[in-house]
Amino acid sequence: MIRTGLIGYGLGGMAFHAPLVDAVPELELAAIVTSRAEQVRDRYPSMQVVPDAATLLADPAIELVVISTPNDTHAPLARAAIEAGKHVVIDKPFATHVADAEALQALAAAQGRVLSVFHNRRWDSDFLTLRSLIDQGRIGEVMLYEARWDRFRLGLRDSWRETAGPGGGVLIDLGPHLVDQVLALFGPPRSVTADIGAQREASQVDDYFELTLHYGRMRAILSSAAIVPAPRPRFAVHGTKASFVKHGLDPQEAQLRAGARADAPDHGVEDPATYGALIAPDGSHMVVPSERGDYRRYYSGVAQAIAQDTAAPVSPGDAVAGLRIIELARQSAAEGRTLPF
Template sequence: MIRAGVIGFGLGGTVFHAPLIDAVDGLELAAIATSRSDAVRAAYPRAAVTTPAALIADPDIALVAISTPNDTHFALATAALEAGKHVVIDKPFATSVAEAEAITALADLRGLVLAPFHNRRWDSDFLTVRRLLDSGRLGEILLFEAHWDRLRPDLAQPWKESPEAGAGQLLDLGPHMIDQALLLFGMPEAVRGDLASQRVGSRVDDYFDITLHYGERRVVLSSSRMVAAPRPRFGIHGRNGSFVKYGLDPQEAALRAGGSIGDPAHGIEAPADHGTLTMADGTRETIPSERGDYRQFYAAIARAIAEDAPVPVPAEDAVAGLRLLTLARQSAHEGRVLTV
């Protein structure tokens, strides 16, 4: 049994890391570092409530999951790796490429498992997209569009509105969207970025639009906090046809509403949210969505620790994604396309 501890019990800790670790065979949720002791005792009475320093120093903890404000990820990950712990870091993996490279090198030096929590690889919609692209039915992909929109005009808690803390939409949802694009298409040749702060009083970017160039192909990743009627989650257009899909994977919403990972229907999309394939001859077909399952991430982490199996998301993938996000920000600032 691999004893695991979670640092942070906000949205990431309560909705993702703690319940996922608790649900995976081979992992034991042994401790949670937070000031919200009552919430922990109500949800996980067997888990110790502690501090980040004490959790990292605990010799019985083998795996540390970090789900704290963005600008604390580097220091906590460094401390945990230096203490000989395997580490999972919520996105963003770090707030700079230099920090990401430093903790990756440290993990390699110590022979420890280090992984970014890019759980969106196990979204129902993205699994469906991968299956469809692997089938070749769309032919050569010319335009790939991914949107992740919300209507959240109000300002969030202070650290999420602080550019100094590495906050903003680009580092919030950008790592997931870039990661998915890199999985499908690899590194692009060039990138163009556009950022804006559209909410009243906002100090951080709450809108971004990134275009990745792959020869004739364009991959467009866009997100906004000021969209009441969301755009398609995926719009994929090839020489043979198009696939359009609305709606987000249901796992986060179910867990936030108090649902259980053990529910037989967990991760299964409603038929109304399934995407539509339109072929060049006009024929249309509903494509059933794959079942999403974030447990696969932590199950693979357990195997990587216990059996030296591959890490589910290599740290190098997060470093590559941060390089592209950094270029996108520079492109937006300079108003030009940048070569990768």
């Protein structure tokens, strides 16, 4: 078993990383760095709680370090972990700047360490279903891909996510998920056009974006907004044979936040009421049962990469490409023009 240390026990550490590592047989969740010792021991009574990252990194028994901290701390913590000889998983975003991400990628390669970014949404139930439909040719040649992540959140929160700075805002928070999914399906675009803004009163950060990725004839539109009482489809993908339209989010986050185990029999299984539909040109609908989502597959892939020297489930190169699109999007919105990738 690969002894694993987690840095951070906020939403990401508590609802994603700790329960997922705990549910993967090849990994042992051995220590957590947090000031929330009581919350940790409510769920993991015998867990070692470490006061700071330096103490964890100095432990020679820890092989893998998972970083789930505010966005602007990802790069420096990852650098320290790699230099300490650890394999590293970083929660998205990889870093807040492409240059920092590229430096980490080069450092991990030079040190012979596995470095991966937690783009767990590749294992969402709806995305797995969509990918299967595209691979089977049931949508035909995709001409318009729309992926949206809407919320209705009028009030501002006292959170680093909504504080001005390189780590705040919805583009760097939810954008990496949407961008990574489209890159996984279609590869890099030819160019990027973006509209980014703050729609809530007194917001210090962007809470709205719409990116258009240009792929020759095909367009991919990625969007998120904070003031949407009636959420738009999570996916609306239109091709030469059919459209696939899907509302709602994968259930895993809600299940994990409620304290469910990631290895429970019903984990990642969607309610049939939220299944998507294939819609043919004649208007006929076919309900498509969602595949089971399973974020454990990401961590199983990390364990295999460490033990067998195979490719990481999400490569640093993939994450760098996603960050480059986000940087181009900011420049595109600021300059009001389409930019080549």
